[in-house]
Amino acid sequence: MSAPVIFDPMTLPSDDNVNAYTFCVELKGGEWFLQKGKMIAYYGRIEFNGIGHGRFERLLRTSFHSPLHASDWVVAQGSGKMLLADRAFDVNSYDLEDGNLTIRSGNLLAYQPTLALKQSIVPGFLTLIGTGKFVAASNGPVVFMEPPIRVDPQALVGWADCPSPCHHYDHGYMTGVLGGLRSLTGLGGTSGEEHQFEFVGAGTVLLQSTEMLMAEQATGAVPHEPGVPGGGAGVPGSGHAGQGAAPRLPGQLGDLQRRFGL
């Protein structure tokens, strides 16, 4: 086991991975788009503004074309270094050169404004067009495959260079007497593999282990108390807030109990 490495603003990598799960972006007066809540720390002077802020009118005109996801994204602006991470998923950066790549919207963490973000015609996916760098997360390392291939919808991260995506339904399980019985009654269950995305044509398909997420555990969540910022009942907009903090049950000793480690 190697000793932990201590980073400071000078030794942090610039636009590169710190480790498999963290990516460091260096801002030099420029902007980056990032998905809400994916920044874990930063050095320097960086401002985070929601999209729809008046100052970014021009920026949005050139590189953000997704009203559906407008509320999920923020613009980071300033100079310094910021660290991005997502649920201990593997994080990687990819360079696009005058190309296009379509990615599951939940997997995209951040991108340079030199890229243009558009909604894919496949629901739940976003397309990046242009030249620049973007950061994406995946459950386990990303595996690159060449078409022709059929992919479980949950395992698909994205695809590049226009292989043609389409649905493939496996109706083999409906044939025969047993299959007919099964499709009529549902007895015997389904294999869960009747539906895939099929890719043909030239390009690359990106796969991950699965899209099924680990249960999110609220580590270091703010306690639900009046006067604590982010605490208190009802925090609309912050999706996961208050999931982990269990309500205090009657009969518990409260803070005393926690202090004694019971």
Next chain:
Amino acid sequence: MPFREINSKMVEAVVVPGQKMFSQRGAMLAYRGEVSFTPNMQGGQGGLMSMIGRRVANEATPLMTVEGNGTVLFGHGGHHIQVIGLAGDTLYVEADRLLAFDGTLQQGTMFMGSQGGVMGMVRGQVTGQGLFTTTLKGHGAVAVMAHGGVIEVPIGPGRDVHVDPQAYVAHHGDVRNKLSTALGWRDMVGRGSGEAFQLELSGSGAVYVQASEEKL
């Protein structure tokens, strides 16, 4: 060895005509070629009797038969995958940890009480295995899922291995296991070390331990 590890969470399997493979339902990530996935009502091999046996033993996981000609990628739930090769010996594993295995392997169910009587049943309760566990026997490979990375700990004569029951994944070989307890008055007043129960494995073989105390 039909399974090739692509990364820690994905394995690739080559399917050739005439050779069956079993896998957990919904564990297919992608495939090439002509491969068919058929839901398997019996939950594995054997006829009606072994199916009933598995149902009673609560070791019936939804399995599917994978047949055809091509390559298939398997992975499930973002769990880590360990490929275990069997050369004639028996693997003891919980059925819901099975990701995929060769059709050449013989699947069976074992009563925990048959190893150490009542204590075996207690052991099953503590490890979360229940009263029954699944056995796979023969020559072939098994892909087993675990939460967190897996390490293989060899067991030899005079080298007994103690495992946290919650971190136990599977074991194979000629292994006797028993539950050792280190209960003291501290555990009674709720100030125990949390390591009161341990699984003690002796004999010759190997045990697989996951780097997490979370069950699947």
